[in-house]
Amino acid sequence: MSDDAAKKNAPETGRTDFGGKALPREGENPRSDKILKSARKVLRIEAEALEALPARLDGEFVRAVEMILACRGRVVVSGMGKSGLVGHKIAATLASTGTPAFFMHPAEGIHGDLGMLMRGDVILAISYSGATEEVLHILPVIKRMGLPLIVMSGNPDSDLAKQGDAFLSIAVEKEACPLGLAPTASTTATLALGDALALALLQRRGFKEEDFAFLHPGGSLGKRLLALVADFMHEGREIPLVEEKTPLKVTLFEITSKQLGITGVTNENGELVGVFSDGDLRRALEKGFDILNHPVSEVMTHNPKRILRTNLAAAALRLMEKHSITSLFVFDSEESRIPVGIIHIHDLMKAGVV
Numbered sequence: 001m002s003d004d005a006a007k008k009n010a011p012e013t014g015r016t017d018f019g020g021k022a023l024p025r026e027g028e029n030p031r032s033d034k035i036l037k038s039a040r041k042v043l044r045i046e047a048e049a050l051e052a053l054p055a056r057l058d059g060e061f062v063r064a065v066e067m068i069l070a071c072r073g074r075v076v077v078s079g080m081g082k083s084g085l086v087g088h089k090i091a092a093t094l095a096s097t098g099t100p101a102f103f104m105h106p107a108e109g110i111h112g113d114l115g116m117l118m119r120g121d122v123i124l125a126i127s128y129s130g131a132t133e134e135v136l137h138i139l140p141v142i143k144r145m146g147l148p149l150i151v152m153s154g155n156p157d158s159d160l161a162k163q164g165d166a167f168l169s170i171a172v173e174k175e176a177c178p179l180g181l182a183p184t185a186s187t188t189a190t191l192a193l194g195d196a197l198a199l200a201l202l203q204r205r206g207f208k209e210e211d212f213a214f215l216h217p218g219g220s221l222g223k224r225l226l227a228l229v230a231d232f233m234h235e236g237r238e239i240p241l242v243e244e245k246t247p248l249k250v251t252l253f254e255i256t257s258k259q260l261g262i263t264g265v266t267n268e269n270g271e272l273v274g275v276f277s278d279g280d281l282r283r284a285l286e287k288g289f290d291i292l293n294h295p296v297s298e299v300m301t302h303n304p305k306r307i308l309r310t311n312l313a314a315a316a317l318r319l320m321e322k323h324s325i326t327s328l329f330v331f332d333s334e335e336s337r338i339p340v341g342i343i344h345i346h347d348l349m350k351a352g353v354v
Contacts, residue, residue: 042184045176049185050192056169057196064150064166065200068099071148073120075101078109080134082183083126083190090124090194096215097198098207106134114141124150128170128186130158139163152190168193227353229316230309233330233341234260240342241266244273244297248284251276251296260344262327265300271337272329274300306331309340313353320345 068075075094079087087103094101104116117123123142127135130153142149143163151164154171161167170193176184240258242251244265254263255278262277276296284299307316307328316328330341 038178042176045174046185046188049172049189052173053189053193053196060167060169061197061200064168064197065204067148067150067166068122068197068201069204071120071122073100073118073122075099075122075124076117076147077101077103077124077126078106078135078138079126080106080132082187083128083132086187086190086194087124087126089191090126090198093195093198094201096212097202098205098211098215099198099201106132106138109138109141110134114138117141117145117147119145119147122148122150124152125160125164126152126170126190127158127160128154128183128190130155130160132160135160152193154186168197227313227351228309229307229311229313229328229330229343230341232313232347232351232353233309233343234258234347235330235341238342239329239339240264241339242276242296243268244300245295247292248294248296248299249292252281260327260342262342263296264304264329264339264342265296266339269338272304272306272339273297274302275304275327275329276300277327304329306339307343308333313343313348313351316343317345317348317353 075091077087077091077094078084084103084105091101091103102116104113109116125135125139130151136159139149139160148166149164150166150168151161152168152170153161154169155161156167156169170186170190172185172189174180175182175186238258240254240260240263242254242263242265244267246254246265251263255261255276262275264272265274265276267273274297276299280299280301289299305319305323305325305328307319307330309330309332319328320326326345328343329339330343331338332340
């Protein structure tokens with residue numbers, strides 16, 4: 001059969017595999033149905049593990065948060081295997097949201113990396129069983145240094161849990177692994193509880209968008225969070241401005257020459273009292289307004305939106321989107337009425353501040 005004939009006779013699913021053959025609909029292939037059933041079961045089990053977490057939070061969680069807030073050093077996260085991999089992520093989330101943290105491998109710890117610890121640190125140890133030998137082996141040094149210990153475990157009666165100053169339960173009814181061996185639902189619960197801890201700390205610290213930006217200077221995220229209005233605004237002779245008595249025909253020349261689709265309108269003291277844009281011109285023409293013989297003050301928009309040069313560029317973008325405008329005049333302070341610049345949405349989009 002030719003390729004064209006095969007395509008003609010194939011089921012109309014709208015999807016094809018890498019060989020160009022049509023993929024079967026659900027219910028047409030028992031093997032595919034079995035795969036989907038298995039995957040959905042995994043997701044349901046993991047979702048149930050997460051749903052059980054909120055009701056389990058109690059004073060132990062509050063104690064853990066308060067211990068970290070009182071910490072003068074860092075949060076040192078430690079765990080083996082899959083718990084260790086999740087621990088890496090928890091440490092990274094803590095560090096990026098205002099809580100200094102790093103991951104210490106317990107096996108490397110007993111071979112010299114315990115030298116990373118310093119007085120004032122808090123230890124966050126992760127072990128679902130609470131009996132991980134490598135984690136237990138570092139406890140004597142932790143205790144000798146007098147470091148507070150937060151334990152994440154699924155076994156409150158374990159040796160590890162008993163030595164903790166705060167216990168956070170990551171117990172799950174069952175793992176999603178059909179063999180009951182591979183950590184799945186338990187690691188998902190651990191990851192989520194780590195996020196809850198990090199974000200509770202973020203809120204208690206009053207961690208703001210500007211603080212987050214300072215810790216994320218790279219890539220598009222850095223541009224969006226670190227760049228200031230002053231970095232993109234047009235200033236000096238590039239600012240389109242006319243006085244309120246300026247005839248409309250002269251005003252139109254100012255808009256055209258500055259190529260921003262708008263001009264500010266100032267009083268005799270140089271204070272911004274309004275703006276005139278392409279939209280204002282269109283509305284004036286629709287009303288039959290004689291644009292040649294009237295000053296711009298008669299058709300300008302009063303009380304224009306404004307922004308400070310020290311504001312984040314992302315804040316300017318949000319303000320423009322909220323009010324469906326493309327430009328904002330920029331000022332040095334809330335009290336000032338004399339514009340020092342203008343920022344246009346195209347400048348922000350070109351720079352990747354989206």
